[in-house]
Amino acid sequence: QQQVKQSPQSLIVQKGGIPIINCAYENTAFDYFPWYQQFPGKGPALLIAIRPDVSEKKEGRFTISFNKSAKQFSLHIMDSQPGDSATYFCAASMEGYRGSTLGRLYFGRGTQLTVWP
């Protein structure tokens, strides 16, 4: 069962466009939502992350929008560049209760982004 559902599977935009990738989750115990960027043959690199106590977070050209009531969050890439062409993964994790710690990441299936020059 996929704990985090991600869409679209692939996305093609022109340089300067604003690709938007969406994710949804069901488990309300999740309290941390990171986005990872992965280039072919490399490990995922942490891009930006948000916690459910805020509705938006910006870092450079990357913005996360978070809707707690809808259990959805999305990544926006402003002024996209060809160098942004990569696979993007949303993920979610939770801390355990009674002092136990989990932290394992549940990943979406990924979105392959292509930015044309």
Place this chain on the structure above:
Amino acid sequence: DTGVSQDPRHKITKRGQNVTFRCDPISEHNRLYWYRQTLGQGPEFLTYFQNEAQLEKSRLLSDRFSAERPKGSFSTLEIQRTEQGDSAMYLCASSSQGAREGHEQFFGPGTRLTVL
């Protein structure tokens, strides 16, 4: 380089052979995770260490898989009697435990396993 390192980067083996991968986490990170990623999919959790203690194992981790983290530093993942279905990228990640920082996991470059 102070990032997570993994060795080897690529491993080709014949079905039935044993393989072992190594992960060196970021210094001082007490949490270490192993994930597996197949083509076109997101990473899937395999197991988790806090210091030297293995605290969680996924059902994906069959009896042929074993992981260790002696002395709470580097970790090894061994696969015995490899099968073609074990072909995947094996990723290691580490993080430091903290009130708000503990969630940030940093991944290594991965070990690409091909079982012939």
